[in-house]
Amino acid sequence: MANTNSKGKWNRIVLKVGSALIAPNKKGCSSRYLLGIADFIVKCRMHGTQVVLVSSGSVAAGSSSFDTSKKRSIAVKKAMAAKGQMEMMASWDRLFDFEVAQLLLTQGDLQIHERYESIRETAFELLNNDILPIVNENDAVTSDEQKVGDNDNLSAMIAAAVDAECLIICSDVEGLYTDNPNTNKDAVLLKEVEVIDDRILAMASGPDSAVGTGGMRTKLEAAEKATSNGILTYIVNGLTTVSFNQLFAGNNPGTKFLPFKQPLDDRIHWMTHTSKAQGEVIVSNEIGEQVEDDALSFDHSDIVNVVGDFSSGETILVRTEKGKKLAKATSQHSSCVLNLMLNEDVDESAIEWQEDNPIISENTLAILEEK
Numbered sequence: 001m002a003n004t005n006s007k008g009k010w011n012r013i014v015l016k017v018g019s020a021l022i023a024p025n026k027k028g029c030s031s032r033y034l035l036g037i038a039d040f041i042v043k044c045r046m047h048g049t050q051v052v053l054v055s056s057g058s059v060a061a062g063s064s065s066f067d068t069s070k071k072r073s074i075a076v077k078k079a080m081a082a083k084g085q086m087e088m089m090a091s092w093d094r095l096f097d098f099e100v101a102q103l104l105l106t107q108g109d110l111q112i113h114e115r116y117e118s119i120r121e122t123a124f125e126l127l128n129n130d131i132l133p134i135v136n137e138n139d140a141v142t143s144d145e146q147k148v149g150d151n152d153n154l155s156a157m158i159a160a161a162v163d164a165e166c167l168i169i170c171s172d173v174e175g176l177y178t179d180n181p182n183t184n185k186d187a188v189l190l191k192e193v194e195v196i197d198d199r200i201l202a203m204a205s206g207p208d209s210a211v212g213t214g215g216m217r218t219k220l221e222a223a224e225k226a227t228s229n230g231i232l233t234y235i236v237n238g239l240t241t242v243s244f245n246q247l248f249a250g251n252n253p254g255t256k257f258l259p260f261k262q263p264l265d266d267r268i269h270w271m272t273h274t275s276k277a278q279g280e281v282i283v284s285n286e287i288g289e290q291v292e293d294d295a296l297s298f299d300h301s302d303i304v305n306v307v308g309d310f311s312s313g314e315t316i317l318v319r320t321e322k323g324k325k326l327a328k329a330t331s332q333h334s335s336c337v338l339n340l341m342l343n344e345d346v347d348e349s350a351i352e353w354q355e356d357n358p359i360i361s362e363n364t365l366a367i368l369e370e371k
């Protein structure tokens with residue numbers, strides 16, 4: 001059967017298309033490579049596979065309206081994205097005889113679990129009405145600090161949010177090579193990756209095209225995010241329809257990243273891979289020795305320092321004085337309150353109150369494995 005994994009036909013996939021495919025001439029929008037990708041999407045849908053498209057290209061598409069001889073400031077890139085997003089959406093829209101919808105997201109939208117759930121709800125409603133969701137980062141409204149920053153990571157977050165079985169990242173290379181194939185002619189393509197360890201990470205570097213954002217590094221981050229959620233991931237060459245014919249026939253045209261056999265629980269996955277820490281709580285090194293697979297407990301007397309400004313309910317990183325990252329979790333206290341607790345002559349009633357309200361919530365605790 002076409003489009004299969006070991007269990008049968010995929011129910012839902014996320015397809016990520018990089019800027020190099022939208023704007024092969026480095027600016028504007030071209031349908032040269034989009035035709036083959038659109039054909040694959042149509043075939044998938046005809047065979048009952050729901051598709052979510054994550055499309056880059058708004059900055060490249062919008063750049064033709066701006067003076068590109070000068071260095072691009074963040075404000076200019078945001079303006080390019082605002083202009084180019086419409087052109088990019090129109091290009092996709094022209095290629096389909098079904099409806100498409102635009103979902104523009106930022107890290108801030110994915111950061112709060114209720115908003116994340118709301119995005120899920122919208123995506124499912126679109127899919128159930130046979131509308132193709134086309135996702136991009138809302139570059140026009142975000143500062144660099146508030147961004148996911150690249151669509152590879154965004155596509156993995158979306159794949160987790162919509163319970164996709166497969167993430168396909170289409171780029172301008174066949175897949176992951178032992179080194180950047182554009183600078184090292186001896187680099188060899190890896191067909192299958194079981195574990196994304198330091199050896200694999202060391203193979204990837206940034207982009208060398210004028211329009212790409214994260215290069216192979218962010219694709220590996222995305223593959224790690226997706227596979228740890230049980231999502232099979234491919235990096236394929238979107239410049240050729242051969243890749244899509246192969247995928248459709250159930251073959252591997254690029255690099256295949258195997259999903260974890262025991263995926264993380266959804267909420268822990270969201271905490272680990274989607275939610276960004278807004279600050280840090282530094283605890284004594286002894287606490288680092290007591291971490292268990294799914295438990296970490298400490299109280300105010302174990303806190304050595306509080307870094308950054310965060311409110312109660314926001315995500316924090318817990319690490320030791322030596323710098324070992326222990327966990328990400330929801331803080332039940334603001335940085336302001338925790339700083340008060342550090343004060344030697346803190347009020348006794350404040351300590352009692354804190355004892356009744358643990359510093360981190362056990363429900364969202366994600367223990368981090370040190371790399």
Ligand SMILES: Nc1ncnc2c1ncn2[C@@H]1O[C@H](COP(=O)(O)OP(=O)(O)O)[C@@H](O)[C@H]1O
Nearest residue numbers: 018019171177179180203205207212213215216
């Ligand atoms: N080990 C590697 N294997 C393959 N490509 C690599 C590797 N390291 C760096 N790259 C670079 O990553 C690029 C793809 O990333 P990028 O330009 O960001 O594409 P996209 O716009 O599709 O996201 C390749 O064209 C290549 O230059």
Ligand SMILES: N[C@@H](CCC(=O)OP(=O)(O)O)C(=O)O
Nearest residue numbers: 019056057058059150151213
């Ligand atoms: N949001 C940006 C794309 C950022 C990005 O990750 O680009 P790419 O590396 O080409 O996938 C845009 O639409 O131009």
